[in-house]
Amino acid sequence: MAKVKNWLAEHLPTRRRLIQLYAALLYNAHLRGFVEGEIYTGGTKFLCVPGLNCYSCPGAIGACPLGSLQNALASARSRAPFYVLGVLMLFGLLLGRVVCGFLCPFGLIQELLDKLPLPKLRKGRVTRALSYVKYVLLAGLVVIVPLVYAFQRFPLPAFCKYICPAGTLEGAVALLAHPDNADLFAMLGELFTSKFALLAAILAACAFIYRAFCRFLCPLGAIYGFFCRVALLGVKVDPELCTNCGLCVRQCRMDVRHVGDHECIHCGACAAACPTQAIRWRLPRKPARPRRWTRAAAWCAALAALACVLWFCNRPEPTVPGRAGTEAAPQATAVPGRAGTEAAPQATAVPGRAGTEAAPQATAVPGRAGTEAAPQAAGTPAVGSEVGMTCPDFEVPLYGGGTFALSQTRGKIVVLNFWATWCSPCCSELPYFERLWEAYPDDVALVAIHSELITDDVESYIAEMGYRMPFALDETGAVLEALGGSTMLPQTVILDRDGTIAYNRIGSMDYEALEAQVRQLMA
Numbered sequence: 150m151a152k153v154k155n156w157l158a159e160h161l162p163t164r165r166r167l168i169q170l171y172a173a174l175l176y177n178a179h180l181r182g183f184v185e186g187e188i189y190t191g192g193t194k195f196l197c198v199p200g201l202n203c204y205s206c207p208g209a210i211g212a213c214p215l216g217s218l219q220n221a222l223a224s225a226r227s228r229a230p231f232y233v234l235g236v237l238m239l240f241g242l243l244l245g246r247v248v249c250g251f252l253c254p255f256g257l258i259q260e261l262l263d264k265l266p267l268p269k270l271r272k273g274r275v276t277r278a279l280s281y282v283k284y285v286l287l288a289g290l291v292v293i294v295p296l297v298y299a300f301q302r303f304p305l306p307a308f309c310k311y312i313c314p315a316g317t318l319e320g321a322v323a324l325l326a327h328p329d330n331a332d333l334f335a336m337l338g339e340l341f342t343s344k345f346a347l348l349a350a351i352l353a354a355c356a357f358i359y360r361a362f363c364r365f366l367c368p369l370g371a372i373y374g375f376f377c378r379v380a381l382l383g384v385k386v387d388p389e390l391c392t393n394c395g396l397c398v399r400q401c402r403m404d405v406r407h408v409g410d411h412e413c414i415h416c417g418a419c420a421a422a423c424p425t426q427a428i429r430w431r432l433p434r435k436p437a438r439p440r441r442w443t444r445a446a447a448w449c450a451a452l453a454a455l456a457c458v459l460w461f462c463n464r465p466e467p468t469v470p471g472r473a474g475t476e477a478a479p480q481a482t483a484v485p486g487r488a489g490t491e492a493a494p495q496a497t498a499v500p501g502r503a504g505t506e507a508a509p510q511a512t513a514v515p516g517r518a519g520t521e522a523a524p525q526a527a528g529t530p531a532v533g534s535e536v537g538m539t540c541p542d543f544e545v546p547l548y549g550g551g552t553f554a555l556s557q558t559r560g561k562i563v564v565l566n567f568w569a570t571w572c573s574p575c576c577s578e579l580p581y582f583e584r585l586w587e588a589y590p591d592d593v594a595l596v597a598i599h600s601e602l603i604t605d606d607v608e609s610y611i612a613e614m615g616y617r618m619p620f621a622l623d624e625t626g627a628v629l630e631a632l633g634g635s636t637m638l639p640q641t642v643i644l645d646r647d648g649t650i651a652y653n654r655i656g657s658m659d660y661e662a663l664e665a666q667v668r669q670l671m672a
Contacts, residue, residue: 165251165416172200173254175455177319178462182207186327191462197236199244200253201369203313205320207327210462213315214240215291215369219306222295237372245380246373249363250414255315256363262355270358272404279365280404280412286312287368308368310340317341317348359402363414374411383415383431384408390427397423535633536650540642543628545598545621548608553621555648558594562670563644564663567629569600570610574657575639579616581660585667586618592671595619600638601626645670 162170176198179189189210198211214237221230240248249256263269270276290307298305309316321341324330354361363370377383386397386408397408397419405412408419408428420428540563544554555563566582568575579597586595596619599607603622611620623629632653634640643652643666652666 166257168251169254169257169260171451171455172252173202173257175458176200176202176211176254177206177208178210178455178458179208180459181463182209183323183327186324186329188324189462193462197233199240199248201255201315201367202253203316203319205316205324207323209319210458215313216306216309216316219291219295219309222292223299223306225296226299241373241376242379243381244373245376245383245415246370246411246413247380247382247415248373249367249370250416253363253369254319255367256360256414258318258352259355259360259363262352263359265356267356272359272402276358276364277404282365283367283371286366287371291368311344312347312366314344314348314351314362317344318352321345322348360414364404364412370414377409377411377413381431384413384417384420384428385431387427387429390425392425392427394424397428536653538650539648540644540650541631543631545596545623545628547596548599548611548620548622553596553619559648560646561594562589562592562646562667563648564593564595564667565632565642565644566595566597567600567623567632567634567638567640567642568597569602569638570607572600572638578639578657578659579614581658581663583616583618584660585663588664589667589671593667596621598623598628600629643667643670 179191181187182189186207188205188207191210193210194204194212196211197214197217199214201215202209202211202213204212204216214233217233218230218237221233224230244252286308290312294305294307322345325333351362351366358364373380398405400422401408401413401419403412403414409415409431420426540555542555544552544556546552564582564585566579568579570576582595582597585593597616598621601623607620607622629640632640632642632650634655638655639657640655641652641658641663642650645651651670
């Protein structure tokens with residue numbers, strides 16, 4: 150019996166490991182997303198989770214705070230990022246780098262890789278020096294670059310776009326692994342290839358170096374490190390019991406100089422190694438040791454809460470009259486929030502409604518409804534009012550005065566371009582629609598409809614670029630929603646002369662593909 154107990158003690162997961170697994174499952178409670186290959190777009194998606202977890206993971210029910218911060222800074226020209234800064238401060242003041250040690254799914258992945266029986270690099274001066282790289286990345290790619298590009302009307306969440314391995318693994322790879330998303334492989338480019346190679350290098354490094362990404366590259370850990378002295382929760386040393394033996398620092402596998410500094414993830418390994426039990430949790434007062442039944446009750450309550458979240462996020466969705474299937478959602482990329490890696494660089498995610506945003510250059514996920522467009526056209530099918538259905542009537546206000554009413558365009562081919570100033574793929578394709586509008590004035594009624602989320606002076610942008618085609622505003626988002634959009638831009642909808650939807654896809658188009666669709670309807 151003693152041997153069995155010893156074996157269980159050595160092989161059963163620790164309490165910290167159980168909490169890590171619990172957090173990973175809670176963040177990614179939309180299990181249907183892994184089965185269906187689609188991203189969750191429910192009401193919790195605008196909420197930031199504490200740890201690094203890609204907005205575009207099929208299971209993610211919240212936003213990554215790092216991706217949200219970059220997108221909020223990218224919109225700083227027109228609004229202050231109060232929400233995401235407040236959330237990060239709240240997590241920092243309450244938990245600090247306890248988030249890294251207990252609540253980060255990517256940290257869990259790194260620790261599992263460290264279990265591989267391979268030689269390990271010991272920490273030293275080199276690793277301690279490298280630990281400051283993440284502060285350079287925080288200042289450069291997370292703060293300075295998004296702010297600079299914000300004033301150039303070109304959102305660029307640089308860390309998510311060029312580096313973030315969590316986005317590549319949880320967002321792109323998880324979606325590409327689903328057979329229904331096999332057509333995404335045709336849209337992969339050099340950016341995805343470079344990010345995938347970087348992901349492979351980071352994961353390989355984690356097999357030889359304990360939490361390599363966390364120690365050297367993670368800007369989120371750098372942010373939480375600023376709160377190490379003031380966080381409510383964490384480990385600290387009792388000076389009356391400490392003998393300054395240094396065993397705690399030697400035992401720690403992070404690049405700490407002392408217990409609880411900015412590199413400490415508060416995993417508790419030092420407390421277990423301390424011969425005098427001088428290391429304990431930092432709490433407002435010393436708590437009484439919980440009884441076994443109290444701990445059991447706490448775990449039962451946590452599991453009950455998890456069960457409720459799982460039910461809520463995976464419950465069958467009611468069928469909405471006039472709508473087919475479910476909406477496609479963003480894959481935050483190398484450019485979410487929703488944070489991630491690029492699978493279809495033409496599509497951009499719409500920022501969240503409460504200050505937290507998916508990565509503005511998020512990739513599209515193929516929908517399940519709608520028919521395929523001409524082979525030369527890029528993008529993915531939209532879901533909602535499908536091809537072959539009559540487009541619902543609508544009226545939207547035009548910039549510069551007047552309105553655009555669909556009912557007044559009968560007899561013409563109607564081209565609807567849904568876009569936004571903060572969406573760089575949207576802005577790059579606007580000249581194609583202007584050119585089409587000028588080429589077919591008698592046969593085509595065209596309007597570029599801006600998202601209801603405005604982060605810039607749209608009229609100034611239109612005037613600055615010199616566009617003459619009609620621009621309108623989808624004031625409530627109802628038009629885009631009725632046509633299967635909401636989380637991805639750009640989207641192009643083309644109606645035939647009878648008002649029937651002939652083309653409805655998410656993603657950028659070049660002029661040749663756009664003209665081919667129109668000429669096909671004119672024939």
